[in-house]
Amino acid sequence: MHGNARAMSDSVAALRGKHRGAYRPTTASWSRMRGLRAALLVAVLVPALLLALSAWRSWDAAWRSAETEVMRTADAAAEFARRLLEAQLLRIERANDILAGLSDAEVRIREDELQSALRAAAAERESAERETFYLFVYDRDAYPLVTSAAVPAARSRRMMDREFNRVLRPADAPPFYVSPVYVGRDTGRAFFAVTARRERTGNGLPAGTYDGVVNASAYLDHVNPALAALAATPDDVVALIRMDGALLARSAGFKIDPAAAEPRLLPGGPMLEVMARGDARAIVRARSPMDDVERIAALRRVGGSWPVYVSAARDRGAVIAAWRREIAPQAVITAVSAMLLALLAGAVLRRQHSLEDANETLEARVAERAAALAESEIRFRALVDVGPNFVWFATPDGALHYLNDRWFEFTGQRQEDALPDGWATTLHPDDAARTAATWAQARARGVTYEIEVRYRRHDGEYRWYLARAEPLRDATGRIEAWFGSSTDIHDLKAAQAALAESEARLRLAQEAGGVGSWEWDLGTGALFWSESCHRLHGTDPAVPVSYETWRDGIHPEDLPGVERAVREALEGRATGWAVEFRFRRRDNGTLRWIAGRAEVVHDPETGRALRVHGVGLDVTERRDxxxxxxxxxxxxxxxxxxxxxxxxxxxxxxxxxxxxxxxxxxxxxxxxxxxxxxxxxxxxxxxxxxxxxxxxxxxxxxxxxxxxxxxxxxxxxxxxxxxxxxxxxxxxxxxxxxxxxxxxxxxxxxxxxxxxxxxxxxxxxxxxxxxxxxxxxxxxxxxxxxxxxxxxxxxxxxxxxxxxxxxxxxxxxxxxxxxxxxxxxxxxxxxxxxxxxxxxxxxxxxxxxx
Known part of the structure; x- marks a missing residue:
């Protein structure tokens, strides 16, 4: 201990030598001894009980935190997947526009020209060298007609073994289909595809007759890294899964054998039960069929009518390891505290026995009790020193007269260097003036002092601390002293910065499709636009937008058609809308053509429209x-x-x-x-x-x-x-x-x-x-x-x-x-x-x- 502790020990020794006299224990004194023993036993056991309670709460909090984080990741990944799949549908629509009115023979004759057009449609808002998406067009007999790939379509190779050439043939087939994972026969790259029927062909078939498909492929060497970027931790696994259990993409990758069946979930598992029920989101614990690792997983269905779920999973061992890292320092502190309390209890008992057995005068007994009190205070300060916080006392005018040992271990200062105001030399230069002003204001007003500052460690590194102090007042309300502590929040600040970076990555992932996205809450009327959507319409992201903001910018000639499409969707006569209209940008007043696509989300019980999700794409160059x-x-x-x-x-x-x-x-x-x-x-x-x-x-x-x-x-x-x-x-x-x-x-x-x-x-x-x-x-x-x-x-x-x-x-x-x-x-x-x-x-x- 430092000088103040040594002075107190000397005082205790001096008190022990005063006023010794005879003393005989009474029944009341024996009763007091029994009560004291019980109290000391409880005091020794309290840290262990508190540790058990803290461990239980930390265990529960660790799992809740893991569930929250994987669910947040699943939400972000579901939004990414929705944008990716809807962007594929937009590419298919663009391909149908390019091929509209052309027969199979005309497509084959104009293959080079159409291949270039499809390549441009497939690569819209994508760098050419990445070749992220391909478009393939098949005739009604599953033979390739034309493709956006650099290699021409192999017309003699029939692709009837691909599901997307079979599923959409019946008259009651769905409007689109998401295929399992295949390996390209020419590229050797793994992919899954979004497929829809060819429309408006020139083959002369009756309306509604199957006449081939347009296939938009998404390659796993692009999708898997994008899912990995959304993961909260590098060890988390994010995957896209079809409702029948077929695995579409996985951030950690998976082995694909072209000769074997596609990878899928094991039958009867909890994930397939959630998908079978059609739950929008769920938390399950299951063992992965890919690597046989037990994980806690968040399942989130991709918005709209997509038969796809997103799974964000974390290893059970990782959750337990995080809990152990959190509880370990508490266990060490508890063990040390219990040991010190046991020593203190033994000392108190020994002192009490000494007082009971001694034949001291009243003055000697008072002195012994005062000495025991002083010794208890010393031990209290010892307990303070083993804690992780800085503890300090100051006079009413702000001069520090006590700092615990944790401060001196951290800063490397000596007591004479730190007290009364040398401690301020460890502040970061950017925080010094702000700290002095806040400390002076708190003393002047007599209110709580609280500030986040950086202290310099003995090795020169600065760490963030939350400093807080309360005034101690006498019976009249006058401030007698200040009691304060400083808590290390450096890791918390780093976690907040990491969270901000993760959110930035999420925004980048959301804009990967190159389209502006928006969401309209029909209950509150609130309209949210992504940053890319604000750029699309020329509005300021800092200024709130409304439905009227969007409607007022639409060209008067296009407004009736747009409002009719919106009204039909909100009244339940359509599931959404897909329109193209002119919009006058708010920043420079220019007219731009925008292709908009939206889908209405309804209450599953009442059928009432709740909100609308949508995307927009600038198609001015195409229209011009x-x-x-x-x-x-x-x-x-x-x-x-x-x-x-x-x-x-x-x-x-x-x-x-x-x-x-x-x-x-x-x-x-x-x-x-x-x-x-x-x-x-x-x-x-x-x-x-x-x-x-x-x-x-x-x-x-x-x-x-x-x-x-x-x-x-x-x-x-x-x-x-x-x-x-x-x-x-x-x-x-x-x-x-x-x-x-x-x-x-x-x-x-x-x-x-x-x-x-x-x-x-x-x-x-x-x-x-x-x-x-x-x-x-x-x-x-x-x-x-x-x-x-x-x-x-x-x-x-x-x-x-x-x-x-x-x-x-x-x-x-x-x-x-x-x-x-x-x-x-x-x-x-x-x-x-x-x-x-x-x-x-x-x-x-x-x-x-x-």
């Missing part, structure tokens, strides 16, 4: 791709019809009396159209530059008659940069071709020295684009032609009727002057009037289709 494809199809159809109409007109109006001239004329006009289409295609059908069109159409007429190549340009072009609308390009190309053809046959381009100039200008005030065609150096013109030829009719049809313009021709002696004026609104790209006219001509419903 489908819309772009449809738009391009309509645009191509419109352009093709225009081109064919122009060719048809050219063929109909070209004179046919000279076959050779007829062929040349048709060839030239079709070539003019082809050049216009080439320019439009280069500009992605958004329009073309007038200069580029003019140069392309007049280039074939540059070579003079009788010469190999022109010495100078025979066609001069001048005008500002003007962008033409797509429909104006075709009309102007035909008009320029007819003017150039006429000049080459009869005008300036028919002789070597002839020249043509073409200029244009934009008259903003009049709203016109004006083109001037002028020929010089050709054969002299005596008079204007009397008969309207095909070229004149083309100019009037394309420029007058189609573009709403006018054509003015002047037959001058030096050559033809032709002025063409067309409205800007009908020919220039980007004009609102031109867009409206184009929509009216093409029969479209929106100007945005341009």
């Amino acid at each position: 791709a489908e819309e772009r494809q449809a738009l391009m199809t309509r645009e191509l159809d419109h352009r093709a019809k225009n081109a064919l109409a122009a060719v048809q007109a050219a063929v109909r109006l070209t004179p046919k009396h000279d076959p050779e001239a007829y062929a040349r004329a048709i060839e030239g006009r079709v070539s003019a159209l082809a050049r216009a289409h080439t320019i439009l295609a280069a500009g992605k059908w958004e329009g073309a530059a007038l200069r580029a069109l003019v140069e392309a159409e007049l280039a074939p007429f540059e070579t003079p008659v009788g010469e190999a190549a022109p010495d100078v340009r025979r066609v001069a072009v001048d005008g500002p940069d003007v962008a033409l609308a797509p429909d104006a390009v075709q009309a102007l190309s035909m008009a320029l071709h007819e003017l150039a053809t006429n000049a080459a046959k009869h005008g300036a381009l028919s002789v070597p020295g002839g020249r043509v100039s073409l200029s244009w200008r934009v008259e903003e005030g009049a709203g016109l684009l004006v083109l001037n065609w002028r020929e010089r150096g050709g054969p002299p013109i005596i008079e204007a032609p009397v008969r309207r030829g095909f070229g004149s009719r083309v100019l009037e049809a394309t420029l007058g009727t189609q573009l709403g313009g006018r054509v003015e021709r002047r037959w001058e002696a030096g050559g033809l002057d032709c002025e063409i004026a067309v409205p800007i609104a009908r020919v220039l790209a980007g004009s609102a009037t031109q867009c409206e006219w184009h929509v009216e001509a093409s029969g479209r419903a929106r100007t945005s289709a341009m």
